[in-house]
Amino acid sequence: MGKVALALAGIAKAHGSNAVVRGLDLEIFEGEFFVLLGPSGCGKTTLLRMVAGLSDPDSGRIALGGSDVTSVPAEARNIAMVFQDYALYPHMTVRNNLAFGLKRHRVPRDQIGGRIERVARMLAIEQLLDRKPHQLSGGQQQRVALGRAIVREPLLFLMDEPLSNLDAQVRANTRAELKELQHRLGVTTLYVTHDQVEAMTLADRLAVMNLGRLEQVGRPLDVYRLPATLFVAQFLSSPRLNLLAGEIAGGTVRTPVAVFPTGGASGPGGPVQVGIRPEWLRFSPDPVAGSLPLDVALIEPLGAEVLVHARWPDGELVARVAVDGKLPDRGKVWIDAAASRLDLFDADGRRIGSTPGDAEPSNPREISPPLQPAAARGA
């Protein structure tokens, strides 16, 4: 790990009586792409604005590059931000949108043109430089917004759901480009999103935020594999996490639909919450001892995989299954308890442990791209 670029200590913020951020600590390293992931209303945008200096924390300290900037105004922090709706300057051409911040930062005039050209080339917006924002498509506006941040060469990029206004195809492309670009520029980036796919694909490290607190901080696959809380497991699950009530007794986890072996995972006996990711749930076409027969209600093809929805009297379970797996189209299935992997949580949602199962998700590429830890890049 490199040097700490941004350090937050004990940050709290309330809007009236409503606590939005509750005593939060976080360190982000130089060159790192850090994603803050959470549902809307979890306080992630508020946190981002406090880092930018656009709003002040009620308590806590913010340090940037080792120096305390808590009371430094936004305009003096040398941070650039990409806004959700881009906030391009409507009355200026693209060129002036890029140039404005440089002029205000007293960059020598003879350097401004070169820097704009370089960034425009990097983002392939050279031919748009003389247009006004309202003459651009959504994707083009997004690039300009990015360009405006990049051209400033700031200490820190802040991005507030910058891809959320793009349509799916453009979003996927831009996501990949953004990741590549950030690696090339090496500027520390704090990125806020509610989209777990964005978080998993972009982040060097990520934090899952809920109700003004960080539930878990870590590398995407680590967080994915070992969710610290039921909330994290649910938030990172797609489609939704299968949740069952269970009880640990005598080396097994007993649930209404099946009895699973703990595989050595131990803990105090008693009631637990059982989470089974769709990709770690295994169905068998043949009856399995201790398992209820389930009715296949729906099969959703996703391409290389299908989602199998199976119903039991009190609910429905979803499994993500490779197409080459053997499954009847219709009829009954049983849970393959020994092959399925479980995450176990206590009544408060804290992780107790996992069962081993088959260990690997059915299609790892879809969920987790090849991971490049920050350290591996030698930042």
Add this chain to the structure above:
Amino acid sequence: MRFGRVLVAAAIAAIAGWTIPANADPVALSFWYPVDVGGGLTKIVDGLMADFNKTHPGIKVTAVYTGNYDVTLQKIQAGKLAGTLPDVGVTEISSVPVLASLGAAQPLDTLIAGSGGAKFLDKFWPSMLLNSRYQGKVYGIPFQRSTPVLYYNKDAFKEVGLDPNKPPETWAEMASDAEKLTKRDGGRVTRWGVELPLEAFNWFYYALVYQNGGQSLSADGTHVLWDQPKDIGALQYWYDLVNKYKVTPAYTPWNDGPPEFVAGRTAMIWHSTGSQSFMRQHVKFHWGMGRLPKNVQFGPPSGGANMMLYDTDPAKQKAAWTLITWLSAPAQAARWSAASGYLATSMAAWNEPEMQALVKKHPDVLVTKEQLKDAKAEPASPKYAPARDILNGLIKAVLANKEPLVAGAKKATAEANAAMAQ
């Protein structure tokens, strides 16, 4: 060198000052006047003031144009509060009680006594002094005065078989002449018999009330009398001209009147003596002037503006009074009258060469002189302004048949009396 010259100049000044002590700084006076000056009257006023300054080395008058009558009044009212009053101001005659009760205008009785007392006032047409007093004291000296007359189209009279040298003298004659003179093309009137244009001061309403032997304002100035029989009768006659005989339009704006007459769209019109020069300039047919007709009596109203004095400082008062008396002396009164079309305020002014020449050229103007002996005061009291506007609305509504005459007059009377009582 320069110092020496200054020294010499100072010495000369000192000697001059010592030898002729009377020649101190002249008293500076301001003279506020509301009148249209585009037609060249500004030059007449400037010329009068230049001559005054030349003949009165101890006084220097500056003339200031102050807009129309209403703005001039507001300017003086504001000036009273801020202490920026003029020395002499010309305002519409009904403003005498307004500005006197405000303590802005100063009573002139002492100054008049010093200039011959009653003998001084007797030089003016008596009817022109009717609007000069407030609570027994004299405040206003006539300056630019007018009275309405009847202008009539002699060619039109001949055309319909009327005697072109005998304008109507009574209400009945005017109504019947007007019926003959009114020309119609189908349902459309191409020439009205007579027009009575309406302005903000409701001149012709007062004229009709006087002609009918009535008064429109109580003697103490506290309440209006528009619901009294003679006032009702006056408005009834006007209403009949419009709605019974159909010889008069319901509404003619004041400034539209003379052009209507010039264009032949009305055969007779009541208008100010001040419009004579306009008529002479533009009318292309034979025309004449007559007195406004009578019903039980002749009763032309007074109009125009008086001079009032605003100084409290005796030295300034003296200088301002010198200006007022000079302007109202026969020579200046005749000069102003001949140039402006306003009536000569001094009786002796008619003997001045300018007036003699005018009479010789336009014998008709004697009608205006003759009418002066019958002229009546314009209703005025300190709080009359809102009543003036209410009456204007009443006249318009009744003539346009938007309000019944008697009930409307009663309602307007109550309204005006309430407003004046505040």
Add this chain to the structure above:
Amino acid sequence: MKRVVGRILLYAAVLIAAALVAMPMYWLVVSALKPSSEIFTATPRWLPGRIEWRNFVNAWEGAAFGRYFINSVGVTAAILFLQLVTSSLAAFALARRRFVGRGFILFAVIGALIIPIQVTFLANFITLQHFGWLDSYGALIAPFAASAFGTFLLRQAFLAVPDAIEDAARLDRCTGLAFLWHFLLPLARPTVVAFVLVALVAHWNDYFWPLIVTNRDQIRTLPIGLAMFVSQEVTTDWNLLMAATLFVAGPVLIVFFLTQRYFIRSHVNAGLKR
């Protein structure tokens, strides 16, 4: 067929509207060119039989128009400049800053909007007298240095600028007055242009106030010169009045004409989503 009829009706309506607007202008110009003998005719004459250029000479000499013109330009320019400065600063604070008493001040501004000048003129007059400014350019300019109308109008326009723009500008080191100058005023340009034109006409044409507070010809303005041609009791010389009206209205018409393209464009832009 139906569409053709609709088009014809539309064009007819537009032509009638245009004629209604243009008619008085045409009549103004024609009357100013007529000899006085042609002003009052039984039927209106649409063209002067003889063009009387002397009307302009006579009108010009009827009042000190040269001096009045310079005064009108100076006074109106000073008023517009001060109003823009004060209104935009006040609107900036009211639209984009939170402070104690903001609601009350906004309420007061709206209140000031509905108060007619007749109510304030005495107080203003006496205040100016205390300053010793009566009968000076200060009396013509100072009472109009701030505008509730402009403040309110600009506040509404400034409110419409998204907060994110201000945040973005701030991170680009553009805050406070620089933000007002580089963002709020340019983004509110249609409103600013409309306000300037409305204020221009109002103050260029103001007659009552200059007449009340001035006594000297050297500092009086064009509408006073124009009023000198309108008589109360005696009939007006319409051809001279019309010629004088052209002196007064002409410069404003020229300003409208010169800024017309820009004015129309700003209206079109105002209709576009940014």
